[in-house]
Amino acid sequence: MHIPFIKPSTRNYFRMARSQGMPLFDRLHGYVYGRFAYHYIGMAGDKKPWWRFLLAPLVMLLNRHSPFLPTKGSSTGDPAQEKPTFADTYHGKAMPLAEASKLVRLDRPVSTRVSEQVLPYTRARDIVLANPEKIVLLDCPCRSGMKNPCTPIDVCLLVGEPFCSFMLEHHPDKTRQIDADEAVRILKAENARGHVAHAFFKDVILGRFYAICNCCACCCGAMKAQRAGVQMLCSSGYLAEVDQDACSGCGTCVRLCQFKAVGLRQGKAFIRAKRCMGCGVCEQACAKSAITLRLAPEKGEPLRVDAL
Template identity: 85%
Template sequence: MRIPFIKQSTINYRRMARQQGMPFIDWLHGYLYGRFAYQYIGMAGDKKPWWRYLMAPLVLLLDRHSPFQPTDQSRTGDPGQEKPTFADTYHGKALPLAEATKLIRLDRAVNTSVSEQVLPYTRAREIVLNNPEKIVLLDCPCRAGMKNPCTPIDVCLLVGEPFCSFMLEHHPDKTREIDTDEAVRILKAENARGHVAHAFFKDVMLGRFYAICNCCSCCCGAMKAQRMGVQMLCSSGYLAEVDQETCVGCGLCAEKCQFKAIGFRGGMAFIRAKRCMGCGVCVEACSKDALSLRLAPEKGEPLRVDAL
């Protein structure tokens, strides 16, 4: 029997969590993450409202895999070294524009777990999509938490159920359902602004892919965490490279790069390989076709949508 004051999307989310054996505390964490997304994710912003001081300890209390616990050896690669595990529970994969577009336009059912070579994390690596899929456009919680955010704000793409219906019901003023054509237009427009598409995964969101966010280094909480040493984002598996014979040293690629991975020497661009995440924003921005992406096995494997 349906309880009148509980939304149907909440019931559906709880049912799916039970089916996959998710503990109640994890489901509750996921519920709060979605229901209070602007408070939860907005903690990384600079508006500093009063609820920030209540939300932070609550998140740490609910997260059984706290930032103070060590990871396993497969994550660190060094049995003598301990690193925080928060990134294992919540992380993003950089996507070149072409791959992000393919992920939005999937025309068949997909139910798979990607390897640690693609997503180097111990948790949240599932991609579960059915045909047809629902896509919801969401006001970015990171940008909404900033005093002077990048615009536009409605740039986050939620993909699949039960996430889409949940956010539509609980945040009707900040969401709307869109079709694949509009989603692709948003991806292209954000890429042209220099913003990076990331496929996001979270353990308490049924342990799987649930959103494509278009991230800027000034607003994005994950990018801020990355600069602080919390590896929430992983490389696309590609590395940008410069054709020195074609480059004219205009500097547009460096202006667009969110990772400060492009420098200039002798009037020509060069790539700082350690910083480059292979997002391809610079490639799309270059009018001289002087930049390209190459496979970089040392940075992991790409999330190849065709292979799903």
């Protein structure tokens, strides 16, 4: 049935979600998430608008009662796990600059399934990019919800359909379509500011990767949740290491690390392994090339774009 006042991108989203067997409740959840992104995500900010107190219970209800939540023990295979976490349905994976740049340069459709070690959550393990050449730049909902946000605001990269067209149609004042070259320039500029590229996944966005967000600890809702014990972010699968002989002790890596994983000891940088997410910001920033990333199987497998 064609309803003239419903935008084409909305019809396309519901059609694709229904074809995947997504329950109506979750289809509506996905619509609310995209249509009211600045309310939904902006609640983590410090502006505290009046509608926050009305919308917060709805968002909690949508996430708590999602039929897509895994059953007991299914997230990790551990029967001792009593219930799934919020991160089972909504999370981000840190990506070094080189891999994030590859992800926005994909020139062919990709449909594959990645392992639990790459994305250690039950839902959102499908990487599905229809029309990967379509990239939309979005004003960051997290930064938009802050009184004094980091700048620039327009740093979130949406990749693929149907989400790109959906956000262009519903948020024309906060979005614009860009090419891969501009996307890479934005990734590099944000990396130089110390901001972390995360590939974000959400179950009701067709259970797939849909955005690369450039996250700062002061504004990002996912980073704030991480500090509060909600594991919304997972490691890139790499761990930073410092060559003590090459390190000059300048402290740039300490200043830029969003996870407080780098410290100085006796005039040399060192890595707090438990905190390190392997984002590579410190590696890129080190003028002496004293920091490198190594594979860290204990932290999961990296999302290697070439392997897709």
